[in-house]
Amino acid sequence: MTAEVFHHAVQGQLLALPAREAESVGERVRSLHQEVMRAVPQVDRIACALYDPQADTLRTFVDSTQHGAGLQAYECPLGDSPSLLRLKELRQTRVLQDIPASVQGQSHHSRWLREQGFLSSYTVPLFHQGEFEGVLFFDSAAPAAFTPEVTQRLDVYARMVGLMVSHEIAAVRALVGSMRIAQDFARLRDVETGGHLERMSRVARFIAGVLAPARGLSDEFVEQVFLFAPLHDIGKIGVPDSLLAKPGRFTDEERLAMQAHVALGVQMVERLVEGFGLGQLSGVTVLRHIVACHHERMDGRGYPAGLAGESIPLEARIVAVADVLDALVSPRAYKEPWPVAAALDELDRMAAEGHLDPACVAPVRPHEAQLRAILLRFSD
Ligand SMILES: [Fe+2]
Ligand SMILES: [Fe+2]
Incomplete structure (x- = not known):
C-alpha cells in the first residue's frame, strides 16, 4: 500500500471511529456503591487512590461520593501519611472510628476529610500479584460506622473493586508493554x-x-x-x-x-x-x-x-x-x-x-x- 492510499484509508477510518465507550472504572465503582449501600447504608463514599512506585506517591483515581464533593486531582507522597504507609508495609486494613479526634494533620486531604464531615472510615490496601497497587477508602458521615461486622461485609466489595481496578490496570499494562516491546524491536x-x-x-x-x-x-x-x-x-x-x-x-x-x-x-x-x-x-x-x-x-x-x-x-x-x-x-x-x-x-x-x-x-x-x-x- 502506498503512503497516499494509507492517507485516504485513515481518513475513512477516523470518521468511522466508534462512538461507543466501554463503562469506565469510575462508572462501575459508582454502581457498586449503590449495591454496597443496600447492604451497608452508612457508607457515604467509596474512593480509590493509585500508587505510583516511581514517584512514591498516591494519586486519586476514582471517587463515588454520596454527599458533598469528592477528592479529585490530588497527589501526595505516601510517606506524608504514616498510617497509609503502614497499610502498605504491614498489609493491614485501617479503621478510624472518630475522624475529628484522630485526623489532626494539616495536609489537603486531612482538611478535606474533616470539612466533608466524615466521622469514620475504613481503609483497605490493594495488592495485585504481591505488588502494592493502591488504597481503597470507605468513608461514613456516621460515627464509629465500621464495626468488625461491617468491615467483614465490606471486604467482599473491597475485593471486587480491587479486581476491577487491577484488571483494568493489568490490561492497560499488557497493551502498553507489548507496544513498547515492539518499539524496542x-x-x-x-x-x-x-x-x-x-x-x-x-x-x-x-x-x-x-x-x-x-x-x-x-x-x-x-x-x-x-x-x-x-x-x-x-x-x-x-x-x-x-x-x-x-x-x-x-x-x-x-x-x-x-x-x-x-x-x-x-x-x-x-x-x-x-x-x-x-x-x-x-x-x-x-x-x-x-x-x-x-x-x-x-x-x-x-x-x-x-x-x-x-x-x-x-x-x-x-x-x-x-x-x-x-x-x-x-x-x-x-x-x-x-x-x-x-x-x-x-x-x-x-x-x-x-x-x-x-x-x-x-x-x-x-x-x-x-x-x-x-x-x-x-x-x-
Ligand atoms: Fe507522530
Ligand atoms: Fe513524540
Missing part, C-alpha cells in the same frame, strides 16, 4: 528515546490535570492520557529507518510515507485491541484518539483527517502540545536542543498561528517550574 528508541516518552507523557498528564477542574475531566481520564501518550507514534514502527533518521528535508513522497505512521498506528491499535480482547477497556477510545489525531491542527491543516478545533479530541490536542514541547527541548539528529524559554515562545507562536490549541498551551507558562522539574527528572 523496531529500534524506534534510537530516534525517540524512552526519556522523550516518559517526559512527554508526564507533561501531558500535567496539562490535563490543570485543565481538569474547569472542564470536568475525571482523574481516570487524566490517568489514561498519561498511560497512552507514550504510544502516540507507535505507527512509526512501520516507517523505514532511513526515513526516520533522515536529517534533511523530505521530498513530497517521503513526507507522505512519514505521515502514514498515523494510519499504521491506528491499524496496530485496532489489531492489538482485538488480539488482547480489550474492547471492554474504557481507555481504548482515548488511546485511539491520541494515535489517530496527534498531528491534527486547530486550523484544520493537519493530517490525516484535517479535523479542526474542538472536533479534534481533547486528549490528542493535549498530547500534541506535550510532544512538541519535549521535541523542542530535546536534541534530534537534525537540531540542537532549544532552551526552555525559547520553546515556550515557540508553543505560543504555534498556538497563535492555528497549529496547537491555545487552551492546552495556556497552562504551560504559569507552571514553568513544575514542567522544568519533569523535564529534568526524566532527562536522558
Whole structure:
C-alpha cells in the first residue's frame, strides 16, 4: 500500500471511529456503591487512590461520593501519611472510628476529610500479584460506622473493586508493554528515546490535570492520557529507518510515507485491541484518539483527517502540545536542543498561528517550574 492510499484509508477510518465507550472504572465503582449501600447504608463514599512506585506517591483515581464533593486531582507522597504507609508495609486494613479526634494533620486531604464531615472510615490496601497497587477508602458521615461486622461485609466489595481496578490496570499494562516491546524491536528508541516518552507523557498528564477542574475531566481520564501518550507514534514502527533518521528535508513522497505512521498506528491499535480482547477497556477510545489525531491542527491543516478545533479530541490536542514541547527541548539528529524559554515562545507562536490549541498551551507558562522539574527528572 502506498503512503497516499494509507492517507485516504485513515481518513475513512477516523470518521468511522466508534462512538461507543466501554463503562469506565469510575462508572462501575459508582454502581457498586449503590449495591454496597443496600447492604451497608452508612457508607457515604467509596474512593480509590493509585500508587505510583516511581514517584512514591498516591494519586486519586476514582471517587463515588454520596454527599458533598469528592477528592479529585490530588497527589501526595505516601510517606506524608504514616498510617497509609503502614497499610502498605504491614498489609493491614485501617479503621478510624472518630475522624475529628484522630485526623489532626494539616495536609489537603486531612482538611478535606474533616470539612466533608466524615466521622469514620475504613481503609483497605490493594495488592495485585504481591505488588502494592493502591488504597481503597470507605468513608461514613456516621460515627464509629465500621464495626468488625461491617468491615467483614465490606471486604467482599473491597475485593471486587480491587479486581476491577487491577484488571483494568493489568490490561492497560499488557497493551502498553507489548507496544513498547515492539518499539524496542523496531529500534524506534534510537530516534525517540524512552526519556522523550516518559517526559512527554508526564507533561501531558500535567496539562490535563490543570485543565481538569474547569472542564470536568475525571482523574481516570487524566490517568489514561498519561498511560497512552507514550504510544502516540507507535505507527512509526512501520516507517523505514532511513526515513526516520533522515536529517534533511523530505521530498513530497517521503513526507507522505512519514505521515502514514498515523494510519499504521491506528491499524496496530485496532489489531492489538482485538488480539488482547480489550474492547471492554474504557481507555481504548482515548488511546485511539491520541494515535489517530496527534498531528491534527486547530486550523484544520493537519493530517490525516484535517479535523479542526474542538472536533479534534481533547486528549490528542493535549498530547500534541506535550510532544512538541519535549521535541523542542530535546536534541534530534537534525537540531540542537532549544532552551526552555525559547520553546515556550515557540508553543505560543504555534498556538497563535492555528497549529496547537491555545487552551492546552495556556497552562504551560504559569507552571514553568513544575514542567522544568519533569523535564529534568526524566532527562536522558
Ligand atoms: Fe507522530
Ligand atoms: Fe513524540
